Amino acid sequence: MNEALLRSLTPSVLGILVRRGADFAAAEDAVQDALVEAVRVWPAEPPRDPKGWLVTVAWRRFLDAARADTARRRREDLVDEEPAPGPAPAADDTLQLYFLCAHPSLTPSSAVALTLRAVGGLTTRQIARAYLVPEATMAQRISRAKRTVSGVGVSPAHGGSPCSSGAESLGEKPRAWGRFDQPGDVATVLRVLYLVFNEGYSGDVDLAAEAIRLTRQLAAAIDHPEVAGLLALMLLHHARRATRTGPDGSLVPLAEQDRGRWDTASIAEGVAILQAALARDRLGQFQAEAAIAALHADARTAGETDWVQIVEWYDELVRLTDSPVVRLNRAVALGEADGPRAGLAALAELDDSLPRHTAVAAYLYEREGDLATAARLYADAARAAPNLAERDYLTRQAARLNARLRE
Structure with a gap:
């Protein structure tokens, strides 16, 4: 049984039932019944049109349930005529x-x-x-x-292909797909x-x-640069996945990761997708975040990272989102590009209750040379860490600096 095929067909089949008039919950139940039947039948009798088979069986299951439910007599107009079996719609x-x-x-x-x-x-x-x-x-x-x-x-679409013009902006409805109530x-x-x-x-x-x-x-x-931007961002982050933790599960920060183990194919794909999106000159949050990830991926070593460009992209993100978290990350980048004092000055403008604020301060104070303050802040950040891996990493940083102070 090809589980990947079934999973790839599921949303399309469900969408067809919803478009025909089935409510979402009933349609989803019917599709699940059809999938169970496919697992039972297909190994011995594989269908020539898997999608059409699933649509036919799921629709029949929905009709059976609708007819059996006396509380749903208002749907009798849906069950008077069953669409004839045949190839599934191409849409x-x-x-x-x-x-x-x-x-x-x-x-x-x-x-x-x-x-x-x-x-x-x-x-x-x-x-x-x-x-x-x-x-x-x-x-x-x-x-x-x-x-x-x-x-x-959901009312049926009226002509055209899904988002074929590429003119939709974030927040607009995809017109070729009809209108949702909300x-x-x-x-x-x-x-x-x-x-x-x-x-x-x-x-x-x-x-x-x-x-x-x-x-x-x-x-x-859907043809939109922010969709492409998110895909690029995911690929660029995923490319570093194998190096984010050590064999014991400990956290490995970006600067210490083995860049030779990064997935170069995913990086190349992500960069290509991002470049095509940016060329359309409709910048959005995910494109800007992907650009930052691409600059990290492009550096052969941590020391070769183009922090000046990264700060510029964070400036764009601040303009787009005005997010305190973005401003916090910008303070880190500014500390790398212009020195720790510049980073600390930017950090001082932010609410110190922000997640990771204390950890960022500890890092910048260490770079500034104030090891005692950095060690104290690392310990404070460890106590507030949201997960075990981060807590252990911050605790080790505090212990490392305290050991240096005792020397």
Whole structure:
């Protein structure tokens, strides 16, 4: 059984059922039933048109459920005539699912879970293991999300190909895909995919790889430089994945990573995608972040990093987002480009309750030569660290400086 094929077909089949008039929750249940049937039947009788087979079986399952539910008599007009079996429509309905799963009334965690389930084709058990929560908890989260979006209507598209003009801007509705009552916009979809990517790897699902796969799928369906920017950013970050931790799981900072182990093919692909996006002169947050990642990837050693350009890109990010976290990262870059005093001056303008503020201050004070202050701040940052790996790293930094002070 080709599991990858089933997962790739799932969102398109689900989209077709939703477009035909099935509400999201009922359509998703019907598609899952069809997938179970495919696992049972296909090994002995593989279909010539896998997508058409799944659409036919899923639609029949939906009709059976609709007819059996006396509380849904209002849907009788949907079940009077069953579409004749045949090849599945050539149009891909996947894109509407991305926007439906990014519905603004969903919490970020629910949007991520629903995206992984509906678009990614993962099982509830896989998603629960990836997020280290009980399967029942994840099932409830997904069920609530499906109920939320089930009442959202989708009217058929009226001509044209999906986002063929490339004129859509972040926040606009993809006109060729019809109108949602309250759809998530492109920016929301991208934020959901980036949340998936940043979960990395846990359980038996590689969420970073899954996010890249879904973003590739989105990039093929919608022509927008920020979609390309996010894909480039993911590829450039993913290229360094193998070097981010040591054999014992300890955190390895960027400057100390073995650059010879970075994935050069992913870097080359990410840079090419980014260059094409930037050439369109419609800069967005993900393109700017990808440009910073590309500059890090381009340096053969940490000492060859072009920090001046990185500061310039952080200036663009501040203009685009006005994010305190971006300003914090800019302070680090400024400390590298213009010296630690410049970095500390920029840091002094920020709220010291920001996550990682204390750790950044410790690093800059160490570069300035104030080892006692740096050691104290490293210890303070370790106590507030959000995870064990970061806490251990910061504790080691404090111990290293305290040992030097005792010499």
